[in-house]
Amino acid sequence: MKIARLGDQGQEIPVVIALDSAGVERVYDARPVTSAIDGAFLSNDGIAALRTALANESLPVLDNADGLRIGSPISRPNNVVCVGMNYAAHAAESGAEPPTSPVVFLKPNNTVSGPFDAAPIPPNSAKYDWEVELGIVVGREVSYLSDVSEAASAVAGYLIANDLSEREYQLPGAAGQWTKGKSLPKSTPLGPWFVPADAIDASNLQLQTWVNGEPRQNSNTADLIFDVPTIIHHLSQYMVLEAGDVILTGTPEGVALSGRFPYIQDGDVVEVEIAGLGRQRQEFFRAAPAAQEA
Known part of the structure; x- marks a missing residue:
């Protein structure tokens, strides 16, 4: 189902x-x-x-x-909670050591879009990047879980996400902030569907990305540094997770930030897929600056 x-x-x-x-x-x-x-x-x-x-x-x-158009499988989540640097090879290509504790950040829920919606590149962006990710759909409210074993009951299901990121806004210099680089319009395509948790083994799923038909990312959720139960237990110590929230678990190696590939350009087509969770396809266009009032 x-x-x-x-x-x-x-x-x-x-x-x-x-x-x-x-x-x-x-x-x-x-x-x-x-x-x-x-x-x-x-x-x-x-x-x-x-x-x-x-x-x-x-x-x-x-x-x-x-x-019919395919929308996000979840009506706008209350929260989109993200884990960064959760694959060792991606941490290495980003110039960072693998974390010893989950790196956590939030994305605004108004970034959520459908999996096949046209995707805008910000007007002044030079380093827009793709990130295929396994997403967790939270099924019940949890807070201060006492043990990792309690975490599985909080998962309603799983979906695929593309955590689109503007690296120039996110990383370099004093002005670089993760929130700036992760909050852009339509930068969180979700779906095309979500699968109930008991119907899929989230610990062993292949993740892939293609840009204009050329392979970029190819990994497996078995390589996550922090697995799904660990992530949920950890987050519950710092925030209330609510039913309908979506947690993105991190991306594997093969992003443009690695320096091996060009960043997303006007007219590019990015496709991401996770086995059992479907495939997305975004056509990218350069967004125009807002018109100035007379």
């Missing part, structure tokens, strides 16, 4: 993608169960309710699904 949201921005409807009794994949309208895929849905056992509705054949097939 895959959970998604389809439709124009701001008008997305919830759907479930699953096999029918004949083994054919169908897109089912989930509105008989919920009007939104959000924190309230997740914390009220919404995934179980969708499974029951599928089993009872009470969800109608959405006939026009192929013609």
Whole structure:
């Protein structure tokens, strides 16, 4: 079962993608169960309710699904929490030592976009970069977990993300700040769907990136320095994680920051994929500066 949201921005409807009794994949309208895929849905056992509705054949097939835009599978999260430098090889290509404790930062939730939406390069950007990442969808509120073993029950599911980053804004000099480099419009494409946690082994998933069809990143979540339970337990010591929050777990080596590849240019196409979680495709364009008032 895959959970998604389809439709124009701001008008997305919830759907479930699953096999029918004949083994054919169908897109089912989930509105008989919920009007939104959000924190309230997740914390009220919404995934179980969708499974029951599928089993009872009470969800109608959405006939026009192929013609609809694919949005983020989660309505705007309350928080997008990110872990940096979580693959040793990526830390090395960034000129840093692997961290001994998770590096944590936040992205504004208004950066979230659909997985196939056109992606703007900031008007003054020279170093816009891709980052394929495994995303965790939080399913219940957690705070001050006493043990790592408690963390698994907080995971509703997993999705793919592209943590687009402007390195000139993020890193060099006194003005370089992670928040500046990670907060740009449509810089967090999510989806195309999320998969319930019990349906996928997040500890062994291949992650890949292509730019204009040429391979860039190729790694596996088995190489994470801090795994999913460790990340959730650690974050719970410093913040309240809420149902519907999304946690990005870090990117592997193969980004433009390494110096091996050019940064994203106007007209480039970036594709990212995680096994079992789908594939994204963004076409990039140079955003125009805001017009000056007369």
